Amino acid sequence: MSDGLEYLDDLDPDDPRTESQQIANKLRAAILTKKLQPGDKLPSQPALASRFGVARETVKTALRLLAAEHLIVSRQGSGTFVRAQTERPVGLRPHVEAAFERTHVSIDFAGFGSETLRNTLSEVLDKVRAGRLTPESVVIRIMVSDMTVPMALPCRADTAADDPAVRMRQKRISERSIDAIVDDVQELTDLGLIKSGSVQVRVHGIPPVLKLYILNNEDAFFGFYPVVEHDVTIKGEPISIYDPMGKDATLFQYSVSESDDTSTAAEYVRQARTWFDSIWNTIAREYAHD
Numbered sequence: 001m002s003d004g005l006e007y008l009d010d011l012d013p014d015d016p017r018t019e020s021q022q023i024a025n026k027l028r029a030a031i032l033t034k035k036l037q038p039g040d041k042l043p044s045q046p047a048l049a050s051r052f053g054v055a056r057e058t059v060k061t062a063l064r065l066l067a068a069e070h071l072i073v074s075r076q077g078s079g080t081f082v083r084a085q086t087e088r089p090v091g092l093r094p095h096v097e098a099a100f101e102r103t104h105v106s107i108d109f110a111g112f113g114s115e116t117l118r119n120t121l122s123e124v125l126d127k128v129r130a131g132r133l134t135p136e137s138v139v140i141r142i143m144v145s146d147m148t149v150p151m152a153l154p155c156r157a158d159t160a161a162d163d164p165a166v167r168m169r170q171k172r173i174s175e176r177s178i179d180a181i182v183d184d185v186q187e188l189t190d191l192g193l194i195k196s197g198s199v200q201v202r203v204h205g206i207p208p209v210l211k212l213y214i215l216n217n218e219d220a221f222f223g224f225y226p227v228v229e230h231d232v233t234i235k236g237e238p239i240s241i242y243d244p245m246g247k248d249a250t251l252f253q254y255s256v257s258e259s260d261d262t263s264t265a266a267e268y269v270r271q272a273r274t275w276f277d278s279i280w281n282t283i284a285r286e287y288a289h290d
Contacts, residue, residue: 005051008027011023019052023052027042027071028071036082040081040082042063042082048062070083070265092213092221092251096124100135102216103136104137106141106214106217107139107213107214108141108273109143109212109213109214110143110211110276111208113174114142116247117181117213121181121184122180125185129191135194136195137195140185141200141202142200142202143279143280143284144174144208145208148203151167151205153207153227153243153244154169155241156240156242157241185198205283208244211223211246212276218256220269220272221252221253221254223249223251225245227245254269256270
């Protein structure tokens with residue numbers, strides 16, 4: 001066999017399951033055993049139909065089964081890909097870079113700080129500066145916890161009580177990342193590398209327990225912040241704090257699938273957008289830099 005699909009066994013005529021179920025099972029096994037890696041493009045529907053000697057509609061049915069299990073995602077004009085089912089934050093960059101391949105880019109972020117977003121955008125915006133990515137517009141909305149008001153987290157580890165000094169430490173960290181993002185997007189606009197750029201920032205009083213990225217209103221990445229105890233230095237003194245740790249947050253990806261706009265994943269993206277907008281338009285307030 002020289003069609004590049006050697007990892008897919010033939011259909012079994014004695015198997016009581018339908019041909020579409022058998023094809024779905026074979027593709028699922030290839031995904032779970034990493035013969036098809038997260039982000040890999042699946043063979044085309046015609047190629048799969050030819051490989052198994054079935055009608056293309058049978059292949060479509062098999063792919064719908066896998067999409068319902070959140071194993072694959074279809075992208076308009078690009079094909080069908082193995083979903084990045086669980087990604088570490090460092091794995092976010094390829095998805096952000098793909099978002100910047102569009103003419104108009106939108107990114108919504110809600111979380112504790114914005115260090116991961118800043119680091120990810122830094123690499124991607126370098127490609128815009130080099131002319132390798134050429135969006136016309138970039139709109140970024142950032143929504144973070146307001147560290148000027150008492151919070152359950154971060155807090156002192158010895159008393160589990162709110163401490164303004166602990167909050168001010170996080171406020172400074174967040175400000176550095178937010179200001180860098182604002183400056184980077186403004187620079188691209190000033191240089192004429194994008195026609196328009198906007199970074200809007202709001203804060204709210206909800207303690208930081210989750211992070212959410214929404215890319216181009218089509219892909220949502222969601223994760224919980226685990227709370228860890230670690231030592232920091234504040235005003236020259238060591239102190240142990242309970243801190244939501246973004247680098248330890250596993251992200252789960254949900255995408256609006258071209259092939260099934262009624263899927264659970266598509267509904268998750270819609271609900272994530274609704275949640276973000278509801279906080280943004282109600283209790284969130286404009287970010288004020290000291």
